[in-house]
Amino acid sequence: MLDVTHDEWLRRAKALEVSGAHHIDGADEPGSGASYAAVSPRDGQVLAQVADGCAAEVDAAVAAARRAFDSGPWPRLAPAERGGVLVRIAELLEERREELALAVSLEMGKPITDAYGIELRAVINTFRWYGQLADKLTDESPRSAPDTLALVTREPAGVVGAVVPWNFPLTLAGWKVAPALAAGCTVVLKPSENSPLSALLLGRIATEAGLPPGVLNVVNGDGPTAGQALGLHPDVDVLAFTGSTAVGRHFLRYAADSNLKRVRLELGGKSPNIILPDAPDLEQAAATAAWGIFFNQGEMCTAPSRLLVHSSIAEQVTEAVVRRARELRVGDPLDPATEMGALVGEGHLERVQDHIGAGLAEGARLRTGGSRTLESTGGSYLQPTVFDEVAPGMRLAREEIFGPVLSVLTFDDLEEAVRLANATEYGLAAALWTSDLSTAHRVSRALKAGTVWVNCYEEGDLTVPFGGMKQSGNGRDKSAHAIEKYTELKTTWIQL
The missing domain is CATH 3.40.605.10 (Aldehyde Dehydrogenase; Chain A, domain 1)
Incomplete structure (x- = not known):
């Protein structure tokens, strides 16, 4: 830098x-x-x-x-x-x-x-x-x-x-x-x-x-x-x-x-981030979950806004994410020490706050954040926010928020995790944390998403395509496949 x-x-x-x-x-x-x-x-x-x-x-x-x-x-x-x-x-x-x-x-x-x-x-x-x-x-x-x-x-x-x-x-x-x-x-x-x-x-x-x-x-x-x-x-x-x-x-x-x-x-997206008990490093998985949802103020279509955690490790992982959220430095975007800046504007800040209010009204538990901050600056800042006890039918779990708001849901077995992950109209991205190679392959195939990350999040380069399934869209950006959007195939048949 x-x-x-x-x-x-x-x-x-x-x-x-x-x-x-x-x-x-x-x-x-x-x-x-x-x-x-x-x-x-x-x-x-x-x-x-x-x-x-x-x-x-x-x-x-x-x-x-x-x-x-x-x-x-x-x-x-x-x-x-x-x-x-x-x-x-x-x-x-x-x-x-x-x-x-x-x-x-x-x-x-x-x-x-x-x-x-x-x-x-x-x-x-x-x-x-x-x-x-x-x-x-x-x-x-x-x-x-x-x-x-x-x-x-x-x-x-x-x-x-x-x-x-x-x-x-x-x-x-x-x-x-x-x-x-x-x-x-x-x-x-x-x-x-x-x-x-x-x-x-x-x-x-x-x-x-x-x-x-x-x-x-x-x-x-x-x-x-x-x-x-x-x-x-x-x-x-x-x-x-x-x-x-x-x-x-x-x-x-x-x-x-x-x-x-x-x-x-x-x-849009409502990307699931699945953490299994056999994740290679639970602390790293939790840290990445926090980074993923708070990076760019959560204003990402691929943001891992649904954290799906096995019930046996749910509190351990959630507490680690909450701790990281509380440590995150929210401040002036021009300060090199700032980790999370301002949301794009007052109107968007109000929309994100409306989702937070809906989460509270529907019975989700607010673990940290949820409020506007740094209001004296005149800017549009929001605290990093984490909810748990989120039910699949809540707005927090269904609607794209496009802000620094994480919803934690729990599951008891792999089939339930996949079912919860796919229970969305979106299909842009997903992630899975596991040490089992067979599980990684089977679940990756079962997830309805254009990109699936295993034991990481938001990784990749220009050699791989990016785009979604279902109501996350069609076509692909990045890679040589992106050229397909901007060309027409023409057949020329020549009789010799």
Whole structure:
């Protein structure tokens, strides 16, 4: 981690200036003149005035992307040339890593150590990885009759609309934008209205790195306006979205009501974390359970928000998690010593508090936390919260909270654990802690989740795909499989 003090980050925060203009066709555009204030959840202060996009700005961005795809050089470049630009984007992101980390920390409340050490590392690696992959993708030539030649090629799908959330504003943008660009597509990126500044910086850096005008456009705005306009736009060929299941349904409707564009969704989660008595190290399992739910303020779709513990070890594990929650340092995101920062805003804080109130009303036992903290700062801070005696039918066990709230449920045998784990509409991720190899394989296969971790949590790299089952969505980010979202298979049959 960069050796920068709290005082130095505070000084840099005061000096940070990021234009809130849209980035369309390789240039900043003020749009219609309407704007909104980007407010930091750290202290409630205004960071910038951001251009508020409407259908007109979306139309302009899509038109630029369409021109760049239909008649511009990007789809026609040799894959190695496209890859070189992506690698250059990664290099410029590295050069401006501190500025980007500061923007992320200020706009969504992430601790600066995580913004710099995790978020920026992820997005830099993503652009570099897809840049290096770009010229290594192969087409097919199936064996056919002797007097024919069959070719199966992957063609870039066209204009991609990418709508990303605020919790990992650069990582998730990178997971969409980098493979789409590597495939030869052009992109209109709509960041969350809560985290526009880092995405705007990304768009400008991409242009500076040599991306032709119109290939990556960034349009600000809220979901019901800019997001809907992008989802309904007849010139968008693919829509890639990460966010809530409720909003994912809207994008499917937009596709049905417009041009039947392909919609790829990575949606919510209510991930189970199963700890068996034969876990290799119960203290490590408990520490990881606590880290997983409180990392990024619990604002993760993969957060292990349901801790399923065998009844024989439930109190031991729960007490260890509670102890860690009480030790966790909640504070200013710009303080390098802070372990948990601010929730993204007042509205979200209120929604999380509503879930806590529901848990109390339904009879769950509050073991620690549950209250707002650091209110005098003007920021949106919440204590790390742990409930036990949670029943499967409670809201705490069923609904995605997207905050630092852990629900502990117990089971008596493996079949019950699997049944509880799968008793959710979601299927994004799951984890299992056991020393038995057979159990690890059998339970991993039985869990309905796109990713299953064994004796760890949130591990992996760009070589493996990420995405969900059931109402956690479809399609995959990361890995070479992500290219599939942004290409069309074309068969060419040649009679010799």
